[in-house]
Amino acid sequence: MGLERMDRRYWDRLAPQYDEEILSSFDADLSGIIARRLDELAGPRKTALDFGCGVGKYLPPLAARFQRVLGVDHSEPLLAVARRDHGDLANVTLRTWDAGTGRAVPGPRRDVVVCANVLIMADAGLRDAILRSAIRSLAPKGRLLLVVPSLESALWAHRLLVHWYEREGSNDPESEAAEDGFPPSARTCRELLRGIVRIDGVPTRHYLAEDLRLLLHRSGLEVLHLDRVFYDWHSEFERPPRWMRDPFPWDWLAVAHRR
Numbered sequence: 001m002g003l004e005r006m007d008r009r010y011w012d013r014l015a016p017q018y019d020e021e022i023l024s025s026f027d028a029d030l031s032g033i034i035a036r037r038l039d040e041l042a043g044p045r046k047t048a049l050d051f052g053c054g055v056g057k058y059l060p061p062l063a064a065r066f067q068r069v070l071g072v073d074h075s076e077p078l079l080a081v082a083r084r085d086h087g088d089l090a091n092v093t094l095r096t097w098d099a100g101t102g103r104a105v106p107g108p109r110r111d112v113v114v115c116a117n118v119l120i121m122a123d124a125g126l127r128d129a130i131l132r133s134a135i136r137s138l139a140p141k142g143r144l145l146l147v148v149p150s151l152e153s154a155l156w157a158h159r160l161l162v163h164w165y166e167r168e169g170s171n172d173p174e175s176e177a178a179e180d181g182f183p184p185s186a187r188t189c190r191e192l193l194r195g196i197v198r199i200d201g202v203p204t205r206h207y208l209a210e211d212l213r214l215l216l217h218r219s220g221l222e223v224l225h226l227d228r229v230f231y232d233w234h235s236e237f238e239r240p241p242r243w244m245r246d247p248f249p250w251d252w253l254a255v256a257h258r259r
C-alpha cells in the first residue's frame, strides 16, 4: 500500500481485505482485558454505541452484554460487511454516520460509547471532531471506552527489531531496522514528535499514556482505568523469532467519564 490519507475512501477501499490488513483489537487481546472492562460496564438495561464500528468486530461482544447496540461508521462498504457478518444479532442496529461533523449521533445518548482505534488519523482537527461527536453521544453518567495505538509500544517494537538484526549478525542493525521501520529523516523525526508513525506508509496517530490522559482531561473527562491491551508479536512482524516474548506490543485502553 502506498502513502495514503486515512479518509473515508481509504476505509471504503480496505473493505474487501479488511481482515488481512487490520488487527481486531478485541479478538487479538491476549489477556482479555477489553472483555473484562466491557463486563464491568455492561447491564441488561444499558445501551451501547459502537462508534466507528467498521466491519463490526465489537458487535457480538456488545450485543451479548447490552440491551441495545447501535453501530455507526462513515464507510458504507465496511457497514455492508458488518451487516453480512452480524445482521443476525437481534439487538443491533447499524447506521451510516460521519463523526467528523462533531455532532452527537441522532437518538438517545448511550450508556457506553466504544471508540476502538478510530482516533488514529493524522489530521488533529478531524480527531478532535470525532472525539467531540463520541462524547456528545454519551449519556450524562455514561462511560467512554477508548482504544488507541501506543507510541511507547511502537518505539519498543522498533528497539526489538534492531536487537533482532544484531542477533542475526548485521553490521549496521540500526540502519537495517530503520529501513523496515521509521526511516531516519527530519520529516520522520517531526512526525514522531507529533505521535505519527507510518504503518505500511499510512500516517497513523499513536499516543503516549500521558498524551491520552491529557486529551481526555481537555475534553472534560476523567480517566477511570488506563490499561494495556497486549497482542502477540505477529501483530508487528510477519515471522517473529521465538525469543521475542513479553513485554508484548500493546494498545492503550482507557475508560473515562465526564468530570
Ligand SMILES: C[S@@+](CC[C@H](N)C(=O)[O-])C[C@H]1O[C@@H](n2cnc3c(N)ncnc32)[C@H](O)[C@@H]1O
Pocket (backbone or CB within 6 Å): 011, 022, 024, 025, 051, 052, 053, 054, 055, 056, 057, 058, 072, 073, 074, 075, 078, 097, 098, 099, 100, 115, 116, 117, 118, 130
Ligand atoms: C481501525 S478501524 C476500527 C474499527 C472497529 N472500531 C474495530 O475496532 O474493529 C477504524 C474505523 O473508524 C471509522 N472511521 C474513521 N473516521 C470516521 C468518521 N469520520 N466517521 C465515522 N467513522 C469513522 C473507519 O471507517 C473504520 O471503520
